[in-house]
Amino acid sequence: MDGDQNTGGFRGYRDTAQVDMPMAPPVHGRASGGRPGADPVPAPRTVLDPSPAPQDHRTTPDQPRTVERHLDEILAAMPEPEPIELAVLDAQGLLCAEEVVSQRALPAFDQAALDGYAARYDDVAAATVEAPVQLGVVGESVAGATSPSSIGPGLALKVAAGAMMPAGADVVVPAVWTDQGPVRVAVQAAPPAGSYLRRTGDDVAPGDPAVGVGTPIGPAQISLLAAVGRERVLVRPRPRIAVLCAGGELVDVGTVPAPGQIVDVNSYALAAAARDAGAEAYRSGILPADKRRLTEVLESQLLRSDLVLIAGTFASGGSDMVTDALAELGQMRFRQVTMHPGPVQGFGRLGRDQIPVICVPGEPVAALVSFEVFVRPAIRLMLGKRQLFRRTVQAIAGQQLESPLGYRQYLHGTVMRHPDGGYVVEPVGDGTDAQLARMARANCLIVIDEDVTEVAAGGLVTVMPLLLGG
Amino acid sequence: MDGDQNTGGFRGYRDTAQVDMPMAPPVHGRASGGRPGADPVPAPRTVLDPSPAPQDHRTTPDQPRTVERHLDEILAAMPEPEPIELAVLDAQGLLCAEEVVSQRALPAFDQAALDGYAARYDDVAAATVEAPVQLGVVGESVAGATSPSSIGPGLALKVAAGAMMPAGADVVVPAVWTDQGPVRVAVQAAPPAGSYLRRTGDDVAPGDPAVGVGTPIGPAQISLLAAVGRERVLVRPRPRIAVLCAGGELVDVGTVPAPGQIVDVNSYALAAAARDAGAEAYRSGILPADKRRLTEVLESQLLRSDLVLIAGTFASGGSDMVTDALAELGQMRFRQVTMHPGPVQGFGRLGRDQIPVICVPGEPVAALVSFEVFVRPAIRLMLGKRQLFRRTVQAIAGQQLESPLGYRQYLHGTVMRHPDGGYVVEPVGDGTDAQLARMARANCLIVIDEDVTEVAAGGLVTVMPLLLGG
Incomplete structure (x- = not known):
């Protein structure tokens, strides 16, 4: 149920954020969870709502933009890889x-559609069980036999399914409608003329x-x-995607991390997600700490990729060795996007060939959510798929859900069919649960729109099932 | 939404054959289409219904069995490949x-969940925009820094998301709630104690x-x-499946077929279907015509496979070189199964290791339908999947459908969402269309139960969407 490319058809994703918003008293709760490299802007969903209060005294280089706006920019920049x-x-x-x-x-020749007797319809038309028609059997034709034969009136050729029809025959009488005689055959019923044979070119x-x-x-x-x-x-080929991660705190999975260090999980998780979305993913791992080697790695990945994906802790408007190296290769913009998790997102087109580069947060949950929102649709666009976005369903919230005002919130959850029809969704964990283990138990993302701060238990909410290979 | 293996759970497939059966006058029509190697028993859905009439005078070695019975035998015999x-x-x-x-x-150490200032909650609890609390900044900690520090009363450490928390701090004040001073910082609001930090082992x-x-x-x-x-x-590994085809009329796809010859399409189509179902498929192609080499090929495939799949024209109770070679390797049974297309199905466990061998009809449409019905669930069982069967939906038939009495009919169709909700399905082609090209335009199988001979236009029918990679 997938079809050809429909350029511009990607605007349908706005459907994914429909939310029913019943009102209910606020529930106060937990502080935001998360893992290293997380949200530079707090999700103001605790007892304190700082959004009208002392929010951002700095001059930010870019105003926050919506998820749609950032996605539009990414999708519009995707190349169409050569067939x-x-x-x-x-x-x-x-x-x-x-x-x-x-x-x-x-078929390449007239052939029997099933095992039986090739005959002339006029000979067998009157056949009944009570008054069978007797025919002489001139021989047998099996599939693969290459010499055409012919039959005259009163005669039949025994044929196997796929066998070439003899000249003169215009019907195949199924074997089970005869006495299956080898020399003479008694035909007890006749199908309509032309039955059970396939004419040359009927199919193609x-x-x-x-x-x-x-x-x-x-x-x-x-x-x-x-x-x-x-x-x-x-x-249309699978797009080649290089998956890299940036961060001085990162060590490879085979290394036991020292205090303060973190295992690189994003290059694995994002490469897996990219493969699942249909890309040819190349996990390049941790970017080097040496500036010259860092630039070499970036340049070589730009040469061999249709898209470069980098996970790391990037400050909107900030500067570090990786952002500086990226800036030398072209215009790379990091912006606040009004989503949670993952409010700092980067996009640019770098190098001689203006290869698209997407930067997602280094916090692993935010990285995979950002992948779902921005990278998976981009991969599917390059594949030429008509459906860029996962299907969403409306589900009944099993418990009250909170969301920061002005941010589109993506919560991992488990969605189940309801015995009475429809779906029920619960966020994973109780909020004290931390994030990676929690995410691994989820089967969906719950999407709560920017203008919704609470969904009451029993209210409807948009859910995006995270099926593998879909 | 897929889980662990649920042995015995495969009985749920019976749900796939629910059919609403509104009554309508019969429409007489076309003869059966098809391609080489097809149905040894005609689908009696033409003007003549031979089922109560001269049906099968031979002594068949096995009585016809239902789809469920054949599937049960196959699923019960599937091995569980070693992890x-x-x-x-x-x-x-x-x-x-x-x-x-x-x-x-x-996390491996207490760390900041976002960019801000690690502080003592008691110091900042009273902070407001009007009356900010001033703290001395003792330094800065970034992600990846490995030397723990500490802070005393009235002091703060500037921290990046993921950075190690200093001893003595019990809260992170988000940077945007401060004046972000480098030496002294004015805190304008305080989150609850414990906010925006992650404790060692919180996640796992x-x-x-x-x-x-x-x-x-x-x-x-x-x-x-x-x-x-x-x-x-x-x-649980991908099961290794050898895909072979049998038939003297077959030539490889690179060869231009001589009159009476047919290109082997089944080893390609079935290998593709097996990969799509999650197997590691090995396309071995056409079985040799020489008896000794034929047996060698079969034996070597049995040694390296979890399942052997052979497409060919096999007569129920019949005998040819391939069935004879299979019989020498163990008990291989060919049976009439009450389905259309594809009424002759073979199954056995052969060789020293009793490897399951499934034989499906050689006619390409019947081969792929048989794959859907018998082989795909078997592959998913070996993978340990909980959902063995494709999900089905009820759809409104866009035109009247006919089906032979006593046979479960599988028709290729196109299913679409209806603007008013639900689904509408049409069979592909107009019945004069031949089969391979028709099948290639379908996106579903329409399943019509054994006891239903007609579904009126507008009636409900069971539809199995054939999504790729699902």
Whole structure:
């Protein structure tokens, strides 16, 4: 149920933020959880709501922008990778990028559709169980036999499914409607003339289109491509995505972190998410701390990628070695985006080829939420998919949900079918639970719109199921 | 929304055949389409209904069995492949086969959850915009700094998100709630004690379970596995499936077929379908015509596979070189199954290791339908998936549908959302259309139960959307 690319069709994502907003008294609670590299702006959902209070005395380089605005900029900048030719089996799941026209007729010859007797309809039309028609059997034709034969009046040829029809025959009498005699056969019923045989080109005639531009290639299309003789096919390729992470506190997963250090989890998690979304993901790991080597790594990834994805702790308007190195390669902007988690998001087009670079927060939960919101749709756009966004459902909130005013909130949750129909969703954990373990128990994101601060228990909320491979 | 294995849970597939059956006058029509190797029993849905008439005079070796009965036999015989250890990125989409227990605390040290000032709550509790509290800034701590510090009364440490908390501090004041002074800082509001910091082990304590047996591994689980230091993880492997096809009429896709010959499309289409279902599929292609080599190929595939899948024209109770070769390797039974297309289905456990072998019809449409019905659930069972079967929906039939009495009919169709909610389904083609091209335009199977011969236009019918990678 996926189709060809629909440029501009990505505006439908605004549907994902519909929220029913019943009113209920506020519940005060917990402080914000999170992990290293998190939100430079607090989520003001604790007892204190600082938003009208001493909010941001600094001069920020950019005003906060909405999720839609940031996403629009990213999607508009995505390249369309050049089509490539792949072996049909490797084309599975990709979109066809050529009009495949059959040079052949399918079937290539008139053939029996099932096991039985090829006969002349006029001979057998009157056959009944009480008064069978007797025919002489001139021989037998099996699938793969290459010499055409013929039958005259009063005669039949025993045929297997797929066997070439003899000249003169215009019907196949199913074997089970006869006495299956080998020399003479008693026909006890006749199908209509033309039954149970397939004429040359009935399926596909030479010059017929077989698989068109934009068709998703699955087993059925592979079947048809093979049938028309295609071993290879031109497709929209999987975009090549380099996944990097930035941060002086990071060590590779094989290293036991010293005090103050953090294991790099984002290059693994984001590479997995990118593969799941359909990309060819290359995990490049932690960016070097040496400035010259850092720039070399960035430049080489820009040369070999359709998109570069970097997770790290980037301050909106701030400066560090990585942001400085990125700035030398082109215009890279870090901005406040009115979402939680993950309010600082970066995007730019860098290097000679103006390759898109997306920077997401280093905090692992914010990194994966940002991936869902910005990177997955970008990958699907490059793949040519018509559906850029995950389907959302409306679910009944099993408990009250709070959200910071002015921020679109993404909460991990578990969504279940309700016995009475519809869905029920609960946020994962009780709020004292910390985040990575909690996220690993979720099967959805709960999306709470910017202008909603509370959803009452029993209210409807938008839920985005996080199915794998979807 | 996928979970651990639920043995015996596969009986739920019976839900897929619910059909609403409004009555309507019969419409007479077209003869059965199809392609080589098709149905040895005609689908009696033409003007003639032969089922009470001269049906099968032979002594069949086995009585026809239902789809459920055949599927039960297959599922009950599926092996559970031994768990294997994979790099975490390669584990994506598979089920965890071990209880991963964290040896570490996450976070590994008390740390700031956001950029701000680590302080003593008692010092800042009374702060307001009108009466800010002044603190002395003793220094700055960034993420990755490894030397713990401490603060006394009246002092603060500037901290970045992820930075280690100084001893003595019990709150982080967000930077935006201060004047962000570098030497002295004016705090204009205070969060509750304990806010915006993360305590050692809040997320995961040493000895805590991280990812359990049967958990599907996606980006979030990979994130957690990396965080607890796992580079590799034990998983339920992808079952190895050899895909073969049998038939003297077959030539490889690279060959232009001579008259009477057919291109092997099934080894491509079934390998693609097996990969899409989650298997590691090996396309072995056309079985050799030489008896000794044929047996060698079968034996070697049995040695390296968890399941062998063969497409070919097999007669129920019949005999040819392939069925004879299979019979020499164990008990292989070919049976009439009351489904259309694809009424002859084979199953056996062959070779020293009693490897399951599934034989499906050689006609390409029947082969893919049989795959959906029997092979895909078997692959998902071996993967340990809880949901063996595709979800089905009830859809409004856009036109009248006919089905042979006593057979479960699977028709390819296109299903669409209805503007008023729900789904509408149309069979593909107009019935004169031939099959491979038609199948390639479908996005679902329409399932019509054995006891239903007609579904009126506007009636409800069961539909199985054929989503890729689902």
